[in-house]
Amino acid sequence: MNWYLSVSFGELALKGKNRKTFEDRAVKKIMDSVKDFEIEDFYKDQGKLYIKANKEDFDEMIDHIKKVFGIVYISPVIRVGRSVEEIEKGAIQLIESKNVTEKTSFKVEAKRSDKSFPVKSPELNPKIGGAILKKFGSKMYVDVHNPDIMVYIDVKNHIYIYSDKIKGYGGLPIGSSGRGLLLLSGGIDSPVAGFLLARRGVEISALHFHSYPFTSDRAFEKVHKLAEELSYYTGKITMYSINLLPIQREINEKCRAREMTILSRRFMMRIGEEISKKHEYNALITGESLGQVASQTIESVGVINQVVSMPILRPLIGMDKTEIIEISRDIGTYETSILPFEDCCTVFLPDRPVTKPRLSDILKSEENLDVGKLVEDAINSMEIYEIEVE
Known part of the structure; x- marks a missing residue:
């Protein structure tokens, strides 16, 4: 009998005429993720990918596979021959792999996708259940409501027997929904925003703003590490790094102090849009959640949106901090995000930032600035990094 890994696609099955394109993209990502292992064979069989490799x-x-988007769950499966006797042997082998040492309940659940197989699912369930009871005697008993062990049987072109379903993240394969530029800070929110959009199939690059020397090398190293942690899910990330300090100084000297946060944020969006035009990104992505800070009130969001013509995607906009932290912990970025190193938003931070800005006031303040030159100078001094975890 042969052990395989079975990989189940999620909503890809709903993509109609595009289904094959989405599945092929997912298969490529999956096989890339296990390229360092010895793979004996792989193939698709009715909506699942099967990979034969060393069970160890x-x-x-x-x-590795769990981090590929588009996958609902992964299961170690036994592939058996097309007879009831072979299925019985496979089910017994599956139970033996569980090392049952005390009285344990089980349930058999067969699904016959291939109708040419002569035994129907309702007939197959008691046959295989009976074989298990005969083999394991008093150690096993049937519980159809809350079993300790599920014995799934998929009757397809081949027959597969399995018990465990290890959950993936679902979503869509990276690159199937365009390209986005993530404004990546050193906080909790922006890596989560990048993860959530990547899960929807967006290829992610990052734009980081710092205020060196007011912000330290260690603060930059923190952001670089966050990008690395995010790249476990997204693949290689191109990160554009820009010193915002010259712009912040101009704002501090020539504009109202209370508007520093909003004006800085509008410059970030302008810069992001210019980089996006040159490198063909379809949208900007931010970690903003409505009402968390001064720049994230609904009035501030409206004023910030006005400065660019491209979409600004905010996947966290309706989430509270507890939800965001839970995701951050799950994807492994939380511990890095809470390291106590400052970011550019703390430079020239006003005591009482404006929370309900009026666009007319902000536009009037920007008349005091050479906006075009400040944006151009910032981009001309930009540094670019390619970040990928081997």
Whole structure:
């Protein structure tokens, strides 16, 4: 009998005429994720990918595959021959792999996708259940409501038997929904925003603003590490790094102090849009959540949106901090995000930032600035990094 990893696609199955394109993209990402393992064979069978490899490598392979978007769950499966006797042997082998040492309940659940198989699912369930009871005697009993072990049987072109369903993140394969430029700070929110859009199929690059020397090298190293942690899910990230300090100084000297946050944010969007035009990104992505800070009130969001013509995607806009932190912990960015190193938003931070800005006031303040030159100078001094975890 042969052990395989079964990889189940999620909403890709709903993509109609585009389904094959989405699945092929997902398969490529999955096989890239396990390229360092010895793969004997792989193929698709009715909406699932099956990978034959050394069973001893399965746990590590599953950790890699889980990070590929578009996957609902992964299961170690036994592939058996097309007879009831072979299914019985496979089910017994599956139970034996569980090392049952005390009285344990189970349930058999067969699904016959291939109607040419002569035994129907309602007939197959008691046959296989009976074989398990006969083999394991008093150790096993049937519980159809809350079993300790599920024995799934998928009757397709081949027959597969399995028990565990390890959850993936679902979503769509990276690159299937365009390209986005993530404004990546050193906080909790922006890496989560990048993760959520990547899960929807967006290819992610990052734009980071610093205020060196007011912000330290360690603050930049923190952001670089966050990009690395995000790249476990997204693949290689191009990160554009820009010193915002010259712009902040101009704002501080020539505009009202209370408007520093909003004016700085509008410059960030302008710069992001110019980079996007040159490098063909379809949208800007931010970690803003409505009402958390002065720049994230509904009035501030409106004033910030006005400065660019391209979409600004805010996947966290309706989430509270607790929800965001939960995701941050799950994807492994939280501990880095809470390291106590400052970011550019703390420079020239006003005591009482404006929370309900009027566009007319902001436009009037910007008349005091050579906006075009400030944006151009910032981009001309930009540094670019390619970040990828091997």
